[in-house]
Every structure is written in C-alpha cells, then in structure tokens.
Amino acid sequence: MLLSRSVRALTAAAAAAVMLTACGSGGDEGSAADGGNVTLNVNLFGNFGYEELYKEYEKANPTIKIKQSTAAYNDHHRNIATHLATNSGAGDIEAVDTGFIAQMRAVGKQFTDLGTERQSEYLPWKWQASLTKDGQQIGYGTDVGGLAICYRRDLFQKAGLPTDRDEVSASWAGGWDKYIEQGQKYTEKAPAGTAFFDGAGALYNAVIGQAPVGFYSEDDTVVVSSNPEVRKAWDLVVQAVQSDLSAKLLESSPEWNNGFAKGQFATIACPAWMMAKIKDQSKNAAGKWDVAAVPGGGGNWGGSYLTVPKQGEHVEEAKKLAAWLTAPEQQAKVFTSKGLLPSIPALYDKPEIAQYKDPFFNDAPVGKIFTTAAKELKPQYQGPRTGDIQTTIRDGLVRVEQGKQSSDESWQQTVSDVERLAK
Amino acid sequence: MAIPALTARRARLNRLDTKGSPYLYVLPFFLLFGAFGLFPLIYTGYVSFNDWNLLDAGSHEWVGLANYRELLQDPYFWNALGNTLSIWALSTVPQLLAALWIAHLLNHRLRARTSLRMGVLLPNITSIVAVTIVFTQLFGRDFGMVNWLLGVVGIGPIDWQADTWSSHLAISIIVAWRWTGYNALIYLASMQAIPHDLYEAAELDGASSAQQFWKITVPMLRPTIIFTAVISTIGGLQIIAEPLLFAGSSTPTGGSDRQFQTAALFMYEQGFREFRFGYASAIAWTLVIVIAVFAIANYLITRRIANDEEKS
Numbered sequence: 001m002l003l004s005r006s007v008r009a010l011t012a013a014a015a016a017a018v019m020l021t022a023c024g025s026g027g028d029e030g031s032a033a034d035g036g037n038v039t040l041n042v043n044l045f046g047n048f049g050y051e052e053l054y055k056e057y058e059k060a061n062p063t064i065k066i067k068q069s070t071a072a073y074n075d076h077h078r079n080i081a082t083h084l085a086t087n088s089g090a091g092d093i094e095a096v097d098t099g100f101i102a103q104m105r106a107v108g109k110q111f112t113d114l115g116t117e118r119q120s121e122y123l124p125w126k127w128q129a130s131l132t133k134d135g136q137q138i139g140y141g142t143d144v145g146g147l148a149i150c151y152r153r154d155l156f157q158k159a160g161l162p163t164d165r166d167e168v169s170a171s172w173a174g175g176w177d178k179y180i181e182q183g184q185k186y187t188e189k190a191p192a193g194t195a196f197f198d199g200a201g202a203l204y205n206a207v208i209g210q211a212p213v214g215f216y217s218e219d220d221t222v223v224v225s226s227n228p229e230v231r232k233a234w235d236l237v238v239q240a241v242q243s244d245l246s247a248k249l250l251e252s253s254p255e256w257n258n259g260f261a262k263g264q265f266a267t268i269a270c271p272a273w274m275m276a277k278i279k280d281q282s283k284n285a286a287g288k289w290d291v292a293a294v295p296g297g298g299g300n301w302g303g304s305y306l307t308v309p310k311q312g313e314h315v316e317e318a319k320k321l322a323a324w325l326t327a328p329e330q331q332a333k334v335f336t337s338k339g340l341l342p343s344i345p346a347l348y349d350k351p352e353i354a355q356y357k358d359p360f361f362n363d364a365p366v367g368k369i370f371t372t373a374a375k376e377l378k379p380q381y382q383g384p385r386t387g388d389i390q391t392t393i394r395d396g397l398v399r400v401e402q403g404k405q406s407s408d409e410s411w412q413q414t415v416s417d418v419e420r421l422a423k
Numbered sequence: 424m425a426i427p428a429l430t431a432r433r434a435r436l437n438r439l440d441t442k443g444s445p446y447l448y449v450l451p452f453f454l455l456f457g458a459f460g461l462f463p464l465i466y467t468g469y470v471s472f473n474d475w476n477l478l479d480a481g482s483h484e485w486v487g488l489a490n491y492r493e494l495l496q497d498p499y500f501w502n503a504l505g506n507t508l509s510i511w512a513l514s515t516v517p518q519l520l521a522a523l524w525i526a527h528l529l530n531h532r533l534r535a536r537t538s539l540r541m542g543v544l545l546p547n548i549t550s551i552v553a554v555t556i557v558f559t560q561l562f563g564r565d566f567g568m569v570n571w572l573l574g575v576v577g578i579g580p581i582d583w584q585a586d587t588w589s590s591h592l593a594i595s596i597i598v599a600w601r602w603t604g605y606n607a608l609i610y611l612a613s614m615q616a617i618p619h620d621l622y623e624a625a626e627l628d629g630a631s632s633a634q635q636f637w638k639i640t641v642p643m644l645r646p647t648i649i650f651t652a653v654i655s656t657i658g659g660l661q662i663i664a665e666p667l668l669f670a671g672s673s674t675p676t677g678g679s680d681r682q683f684q685t686a687a688l689f690m691y692e693q694g695f696r697e698f699r700f701g702y703a704s705a706i707a708w709t710l711v712i713v714i715a716v717f718a719i720a721n722y723l724i725t726r727r728i729a730n731d732e733e734k735s
Contacts, residue, residue, distance in 0.1 A: 074673045078695050085477040085698070107478055193565075248564075253671035254556075255563060264565070388696065391674055398679035402585040405680070413680075421697070 038314050039065040040321055043091035045076035047276040048142065048304070049338030053330055057321065064317060073097065073252055077387060083309070084110045090309040092318035093325075096139055098303050099387030101130050102220075104139075106384050108132035112308040112315050114140060114322075121328065125379030126343045130305050139305030140326040141343035143334070145271030146373035147206055147294040147301060149179075150278060153362060154288045155266040159189045165364060169293040176207060176236050179295045183245040186266060195247035198265045200237050200401050201394030202251045206269030207233040209380065210299030215390075215418075216383030222422040224389065225415045234393070238400055238407045248401045251394070257281050269294070271301040272370045275339030279360055291364040298376030303343065341370045348374060385421050392417045471704035478698040490705035500706065502681055503689035504713070506591065510666075510685060511659035513595035514602075519651060522603050523644075526610035527636060540611065543604030551601065555668040558597045562669075584670065590683040597665050602658070606651050613647040614640060645726070652725045653718045660714045663687035686710050 042050070047070075054066040069091070071079060077100045083090035084107060096104050104111065114137040119127055122141055130139040149172075153163045161182065162168060172179040183196035190196070197203055208214055211229035216222060224230050240246065247265040249256040259265060260281035268274065270291060278289060306322040308315055324330065331342035336356055347353050348371040356367030396414030399405045405413070471490055475483035494500050529540055546554065561568045562583040570580045583593045617640065625635050641648070666683045667675060675692035677684025684692070686706065694703030 072673045081478055081698065082695060103478070250672045254560065255565065255671060258563075258566065262566070391672075391676075395674075395676060395679045402582060402679060404585065 036063050037065060038063060038317050039067055040093065040314060040318055041091035042066060042068045042093045042095075042321075043076065043079070044068060044070050044095045045073045045097070046070070046273070047280055047338060048095065049276060049334040049340060050325060052337065053325060053333065057324060064321070066321070074387075074391070080104070080309075083311070087311050090311055092308065092312040092314055093322050094307050094309055095142070096130075096305045096307050097387065098129065098145075098300075098305075098382055099390055101139065101305055102216075102382050102386060103384045104307065105130060105132050108134075108136050108138050110310055111136075111138040112310050112319060113137060114308070114319065118323070121344050121346065123343050123345055123374075123379075126303070129379075129382060130307075139307040140322050142304045142306055142326055143273060143331070143340035144303040144343045144374055144377070145209070145273060145301040146341050146370045146377065147209060147299045148270045148272075148366075148369050148373060149267050149292045149294050150270035150274065150289055150361070151267040151292060152263060152265075152285070152288055153290050154285075155191055155194055155263065156186070158191045159186045159266070161186055163290070165290050165292045165362075168290075172295040173293070174295070176295050180236075180240050180243060180245065183240065183267075184243055187244055190266075194263060195265050196245035196267055197240070198247050198256060198259060198268050199249040199251055200241050200246055200397035201390075203240060203246075203269055204233055204237045204393060204397055205251075205301045205390060206271075206294065206299065207236055207296065209271075209301040210294075210296050210378075211380065212378055214380045214382070215386055216381055218381045220383045222383065222385070222389070222418060224393075224418045230393075231411070234397070234411060235407070237397055241397070241401050242407075246401055248398075250398065260285075269301070271303075272335075272339050272341035272366075273302055273304075275358070275361070275366065279338070286360050287362055289360065290362045291358075291366055291369055293369065294373070298373050298378065300377050300380065303341075335367075339366060339370075341374055345374070388421055389418050392421060467704045467707050470701055471708050473701040474699075475701035475704075476698055477694065477700040483701065486701070490702050491709070493702065494705050494709060499681060499684075500686070500689060500709075503677075503684045503686045506587075506677070506681075506683055507660055507662065507685040507687070509587075510591050510594050510598070510662060510683070511656070513591055514598040515652075515655045515659050517595075518599040518603050519606060519648070519655065521599070522606035522651070523610055523641075523648075525603065525607040526614055527640065529607065529611050530614045540608065543607050545604070546601050547605045549601075551664050552668060554601060555597055555665050558593070558600070559669050559671060562593045584678055584683075587682040590666075590669065590678060594662070594665050594669055594683060597669070598659070598662060602655065606655070609651055610644060610647060613644055617643045649722055649725045652721050656717050656721050657714055660710065660717060661687050663691060667691070686713075 044050075050068065054068070058064055058066060070076075076095070077097065080090065080094050080096065080100075081103075116135075116137065118140065119137075123144065126141040126144060127137075130141065131137055149168075151168060156163045156168070162171065171182050186196045208230065211227075211233065213223065213227055213229060215224050215227075215230065247259055249259045249264065260278060261284065263282070263285065268278070270278075275291075282289070306326055308318045308322055312318055326343075328342070328344050328347055331340075331344055332347055332350065332353055334340045335342055335347075335353055339358065342348070342353070354367045354371050355365070357363045358366045393414055396410045396417075399410045399413075400407055404410075470483075472485060472487055473483040474486045474489070525543060529536065529543070533539060562570075564570065564580060564582045564584070567583075569583075574580065581589055583589045621639050621643075622635055625639060630638065662685050666677050666685050666688050667673070669683065670676075670678060675684075675688055675696055677688050687710065690703050690706040690710065693699045693706060697703075
C-alpha cells in the first residue's frame, strides 16, 4: 500500500520532470541538407514581417526551407558578436540594426561581400552605413526608421485634447517644447494610470535622431560630451520627465509591452518599425491609434540590414534569399503588412505606398507621412558603439526617472560611462 | 618448463589488473574533467594575462598583470562584489534556516509525505529562466502581485528594480525559492540517518520537541550543514541569470545604476558586451579566489557553530 503510493508519486514526478525538460529542449538543429534540401536559418530581432514571404519563397524554391529565430534586441546583437568570435553558431542570415552596423562593419571580413550591383537601388546613406572601409558591402538594407508620433485618440479625447491628426500635428509643430506643453495639458486631465509618453530612453532616441551629428563624428570619435546636441536632447527629455509626463517604462521590456496592452501611455515616438510593435502589442486597441507628424523636423531612429556571415554553410543560397527579402517588391509588401518603411527610394512615389492608409491607425495616411519623413531625413553618422551608448544614456535618464540622481549627477556619470565604453 | 612461465605471466597480468584497472575505471572522469574543467580553468588563466579582443577574431597581446591591476582599481568591480555578497547573504542565511525547518517538518509522519518530499524539489528542476521571468512579473511595478498584496495592507507601490535594497531582496527571494527545497532534501536525508533511540531517550528524559531539535538534530547534522553552507556559498557568489533577467531589458549592467549587478554579471558584461576577453578572464580568476576564501571561512565558521552546540 505504502509502496504503491510512493511508486505512483515517483512516476508522477518523473513524468513532470520529463515534460519540463521536453519544454526546455524543443527545436531541432535542422541545418542538414537531406536529399538536396537546404535549410536556411534566419536570425532576427523584433518583427520584420517576413513570415508570409518565406512561404512564397519556399514555394518558388522547393529545395529551400527557411527557419526563423527571433531574440530580444540586445541579446540578438550580443549573440552575433559571440558567434563571430567563436566562428560558429551564426545563422545563414543575421539581421543587424543601425545601432550595431558600424561594429559589424569594423569586422567586415567575417561577412560575405554582397557586391555593388544593388547600390543604385538604395538610399545612398543607407548603402554607405554597411560598407566597410575597403568597399565591401556586408548587408542589404531592409527598412529605415523615419519618425512620427503615434498617439491614442481615445486617451487624447478623455484628456480634452484635440484628436484630429492635423490638429495634433499642428499643436506641436513648433518643436519639442510644444510637445511637452501639450503633455502638461494632457497630464492635468489624464485618465488615471496613463502618462503622456512611454519612457525617457525611447523619447531620447527620437530627439537625438533628428540631430545632424549624434554620438560620433565621421572619423569614429565619440563626441557625446562635446556635441551640444547630445546634452540639449538630454535636457529636453529630463524636462519632460520632471513634468511627470513619462510612464517610466523601459523600451522593449515586458512591462513596456504590457504598457501597450493596458494603454499606459498616450503617445510614443514612432519610427515606421514601431508601428509593427504597436500592432503586435495592442491588438485590442485597433482603430484607437493614430499617427501625427513629429515635432522638430525629419529624423531617423533604427532600421536594419540583413547580413550573410561567412561561417554559414549555405552562403550562396543565403545571399539569394537576403537579396530577395530586401528586393523592392518585398519591401513594398512588408510596408503594407507591417509598416516597415522601405530603404529603396524608388518605392516612395509608387501609389500603393505613397497613398497607403492603415486601418489599424484609424486610416492614417502612413504612406504619405513616412515617405515624406524619409525624403526629408538628414542621415546621421553611426559609429561602432552607437547601440551601447544609446543604452548607457537610457540608463542615465532612467536614474533621473527613478529619482536616484539629479540630472547633472546622472549626466556626469553617463559621460564617464560612455568614455569607458568607447575606450 | 612452459607451465611456470605461463603462471608467472598470468600473475603479472593479475597484478596489473588489480593495480591498473582501477585507474582505468576512473579515467573517463579525469578525461572529462580535464577537457571541460581543468583545461578551461588554465586557459582562462592564460587569457587573463592578455589584452584579448573577442570580436576581432581573438587578436591578443601579453600584458602581464595589467588586467588584475585595473580590476582592483575598478569601482564597478567593487560595486559588483558588494552586490554579490549582499544578495548571497540575503538569500543563503534565510534559505538554509528555512530548509532546516522544512526538513524537520518532512521528517515527521505526515499525510502524502512522499509527494510533499518530491514537491519541495520541484522549484529546483524548473528552468531558471522561467522562474525568474515569472518572479519578475510578480515583482512588477505597475501590475505585479507583490505590490498588489502590499497595497492591501497600505504599503505604497515599490519599484523593485529601482533601489538597491528592494532589488537585492527580490533577487534573493528568487534564489531562495529555487534552492530551499534542494537543501531541505539534503537535510532530510541526513536527519533520517540519526538513530531513533536518541530521540526516545530524550523523550524519556522529558525533552520538548524544540529541545530535541536543537540538542540532537542540529548537532548530528553538522557535516551536512557544513556541506550545504559551502555549496550555497559557491553557488551564491556565481549568481548571474537572475539579475540579468530581472533587469527586464536584457542589458548586463544590473539596473540603471548597476545597483544589482553581481560579479558574475560584471564578468559577462566585460566579456560579451565590451568583448574584453582578457579582463573578463581576470574577473573570473579573482572570483575563484574570492569564492575559495569564502568557502574556507564558511567551513571554519559553521564547524565552530556546530561544535559549540554540541558542547552546550
């Protein structure tokens, strides 16, 4: 009796253990080429909107199987670096963000040269950013960020602000100061549990993205402490935080994702790719979001590249797939399905893009808004540690948000941290 | 003529068998240990004397003790070491006391005793990532259950990641949750080896249950307590996954002001974000020394405590 009970308990525990380990080790290796079939591993971060395209490609190329893995932004880029260092484990195609492309460019010999054939298709600065010093192209551009402000009509209405997108754009057309003023008005009558924007780090990225020079001068010198634009953007964001406009959420954290679903913030700095995140995270708010122009003129935040590491087993097939995924037709499709803004300027005047209206965003003319933004965009030079400097500045602003330090204390620590990074 | 020679050879083989084969039996362990334990250990030591760039295909230059000199003057290293010790103390002490108490309870005749004994091990076999993600949600600032419960008794919402004390407390709870059951089972196993007549004699002499626990159980568990204290020290000083995931943004700096960056996490940051492989290796070796010192100190202290209790 006693024995049988313990046997039963043991079996149950063993079964539980097996289930748990099974969960932990799902996923197959799948890179073997059986019977002429080739599996291409595509490693991405965030949402590139490629799922439908894979099916199309596999149909047209029956010997190719595509397997996509997605990791968080920082994890993904650390993984690439590790795989390059150990010369194993990288995907056949690896996506790289603008913030990290200069770091990869510096070790360009680890990537396959994609040649110069497609140079004329691309925005010149987009093409330039992934080009090594000796003229090797390491990545095909996917999208560019552009900038707008996405906002919640329902929250604006509750707070007694105008909701029409032209009126909203006009309300802060005078610059970021006006945006903060608008935020103060919002905060006076804000629905409980909501703030004007998501978090200091994200807002900062948008503001600095508009400056002609950011964290680096073109000779790869870090100019964080000497470039007045960097401090100006800092002060502006601090002012917004101290006016109590921030929901104090960390970009890309689970809480931030949750913030979309719960409607914790009324506006968010909105590069085109942010629209994909909004659609993913706040499905329940379809039609409540809208898109207005960004204060302070055109700018860029983010945008990515597809690279083909040399260590991959199927470099030729991977090159073809990367070229196809970033070809004009596919970039156009990804824009209408996910909102990622093409990096191929010939598309900007195509009616299916220029006149595209997105029902999720209350039929906002996102085609017009973002193609205009992309045309006005003044490209900013990105150096090797741009991505990590961004994170360091974000942490500095978070210290102010959390009330741990004054703006000046935090700025000093940020500058010395950045110097340490760039050493 | 041929027969003595044969027996001599057989004897020699026999001798070789008894002398040699034990080494053969333990050889697989030493081969594996050499490949996965000793070699990385020594190689890390070698790397730590170099300026070694991980990203640039491992180009390196011998710099002697420069990495160690820099490390001793690095305020972020001392900060990380302080955080590690704080989290280690906050998690280990309550954890071992709770484990002792749980083992004591499980040692009695209870209903569903076997399932309970198995149950305490469940947190330990659950994926560390899953555990940390769930706990990080429980400790969420805006919608976390812990803040909700605190709100019921009128304590304002706490931003668990923001402050040093709150983040250390939260991480310690995650660590303790994972390891308490494991230690409890170890205690339980050695409690069951304590001869029952000791308790019977104590009961005849009129000792209460608490007295029996402190005067018989704890002293008899002395070797086990030393073992768990040393093992928890080794584990506790290497904590990395919990603070990494607790940050929510997968940055290895342990919060906005490095308020919960542990030494292992600092090593990870230097190795895999800064790609300073040599510096990270120097941190690894320094950590080895620190852990050794603490393990020895712990051994001496716990032996002393248990001794005192035996005498009193």
